[in-house]
Amino acid sequence: MPSDCIPLDPKIYFEMKNIIIASTSTLHAGGYLEYLLPExxxxxxxxxTVLFIPYARPSGISHEQYTANAALAFAKINIAIKGxxxxxxxxxAIKNAQGIFTGGGNTFLLVQQLYQYNIMHVLADTVSxxxxxxGTSAGSVICGLSMQNTNDMPIIYPPNFQTLGLIPFNINAHYLDPDTQSQHMGETRETRLKEFHVFNTIPVLGLREGSWLEVKAGKIILRGGLKARLFEANQTPTELENNSDLSSLK
Amino acid sequence: MPSDCIPLDPKIYFEMKNIIIASTSTLHAGGYLEYLLPExxxxxxxxxTVLFIPYARPSGISHEQYTANAALAFAKINIAIKGxxxxxxxxxAIKNAQGIFTGGGNTFLLVQQLYQYNIMHVLADTVSxxxxxxGTSAGSVICGLSMQNTNDMPIIYPPNFQTLGLIPFNINAHYLDPDTQSQHMGETRETRLKEFHVFNTIPVLGLREGSWLEVKAGKIILRGGLKARLFEANQTPTELENNSDLSSLK
Structure with missing residues (x-):
């Protein structure tokens, strides 16, 4: 919300949000954003025109290249992209945007850049x-209260881990069930989330690839046809059905 | 090195190090530290008696429980453990220790605790x-110049990412080759390391489970019978044979 505005009633404010928070941009054997285009x-x-935020730079590709990739996908639904x-x-650019898309990549880099350009708050206010x-992947992780459930490598040091807070919980994107056949001894995703909840009480939604959250008209609904896995402090994880309403989660 | 000592010749200083940097504490179907006990x-x-640093708290277990686990393993080689x-x-406790073992768990937590107790530098000096x-897992990652190649989740915010610098490169523990059969679209370990090298020039050694580095008599040797994968900025990754000498890597 711009600082020269009168604060809105929090409920009305929430009802204005119109957000898609997707686990991934791309499904196996699918094109970039292909499965999401109808939505x-x-x-x-x-x-x-949609404003694209390419700061997360997947595989280290340039802002220009990443923006060109996004433009190619959005051209299929007759929307222009500007980086x-x-x-x-x-x-x-954020305040004037008709729509905004933040792509995936490295969450540490994305958050560091949003702070460096001093746009974390204006982005939160504008989307609110x-x-x-x-958001897809890292662009979805930042919709939560903090980036602390990213799977990414800390390739750069952000000034803090707080993010947009557009929803009252955190996102673990690309959620992956434990592989019972694996002989690898590195921690499973579930173990990592358990470690998080020793020190934090923020709920975390494990969004499987193909799922997204639709934040609209004051509701947060799970879409995409799959279940999602909810992790809360001191509780056994639970499976949420497709079309579940997560509006009251906090 | 204690601050009241005369600085040592860097070469001699390096030759005094006596370190084992292991990818993992435990192999699939093996007991805790079992494969390493002869070493x-x-x-x-x-x-x-060996001083145990349990700060990384795997799965969030307590310092007491973790120390008891370590004590059980070390009892088999007739060494006592004190947390x-x-x-x-x-x-x-660090300065007076006969030997030191830092266990695995969450690297963000471990590093945050080492800074909170103001012992990062005394630990580096004492081991040097x-x-x-x-070190195993997180306890090995901190032997590098920074913790930036951890696989862990940022469950807590450390004051910075710099670590002990006992070796002139970084460690990626539990290194995992890309699974060519996987339909999961999350980044592979190799992609994450590639993203790191867009912004950093520190070499990274991917240590597979079962491998360790032996830092002794001024040399850094790969042990354990497996190859390791070396990632350097602007270069194609390379495979290093068991018993390779990494002393000149930087």
Whole structure:
């Protein structure tokens, strides 16, 4: 919310949000964003151009290359993409955007960049005020209260782990069930989340690839046809059915 | 090195190190430290008691429980274990230790605790002066220049990512080759390391489970019978044979 506005009623404020929080951009054997395009066509129906935030740089690709990849996918639903790095004033680009998409990659890098450009808060405020937002992978992790359930490697040191707080819990993207056949002794995803809850009480939603959260009209609904796995402090993890309403989770 | 000592010649200083840096504490279907015990019996041959640093708390277990687990394994080679949390003065416990073992768990937590108790530097100095040290998993990652190649989840925010710098490169523990059969779209270990090298020039050694580095008499030798995978900035990764000498790597 811009600082020169009168604070909104938190309930109304929440009801303005229009967000898709997807576990992954790409399904196995599918094209980039392919499985989501029908959904995105509706989500961004009032947008001619969507602002793309390429800071997470998957595999270290450049902002330009990553933005070109996003543009190619969005062209299929007749929407133009413009990268935030093309603007002189990143905060103004966010405030003026018709829609916003933050792509996946490395979450530490993405968060470090959002703080470096001083746009973490303006992004939270703009999306909270109703600008349609899409996050995939790292771009979804930042929708939570903190980035502490990322799977990524700490390749760069961010000034802190707090993120957008668009939903009242955290996201573990690309959630992966333990492989019972594996002889690898590295921690499973479930063990890592258990370690998190020794020190933190924030609930964490393990979103499997193909799932997304639809945050709309004051509700948070699980979409995509799959179950999701919910981890809460001092509780046995539970499986949530597709179309579950997570609005009251906190 | 204690601050009241005259600085040593860096070469001699290096030659005093006596360290085992193991990828994992436990092999599939093996007991805790079991595969390493013959090696440890020799490594700690002059120690009646080894100081255990349990801060990484795997699966969130307590310092007491973790120390009891370590004690059970070391009893098999007739060495007593004492947890650092049992001492009033952690720095003094390190300086006075006959040998030191830092166990695995969560690297973010381990590093945060070493800084909180203000013992990162005294640990580096003590081990550099020749006190025999064993690290497994997170306890090995901290032997590198930074913890930036951990696989762990950022469950807590450390004041920075710098670690002991006992070797002039970084460790990726539990190194895992890409699974060519997997349909999972999360980044492979190799992709994560590639992202690291877009922003950093520190070499990273991917240590497979069952491998360790022996740092002794001024040399760093790969042991355990397996190859290790070396990642350097702007270079194709290479496989290093067992018994390779990594002393000149930097």
């Amino acid at each position: 995105l066509s509706n989500h961004f129906k009032d947008c001619k 935030i790095h093309e603007f002189e004033d990143a905060a103004m 005020s109703g600008t349609p937002y899409l | 440890l019996s020799n490594h700690f041959k002059d120690c009646k 650092i949390h049992e001492f009033e003065d952690a720095a003094m 002066s020749g006190t025999p040290y064993l």
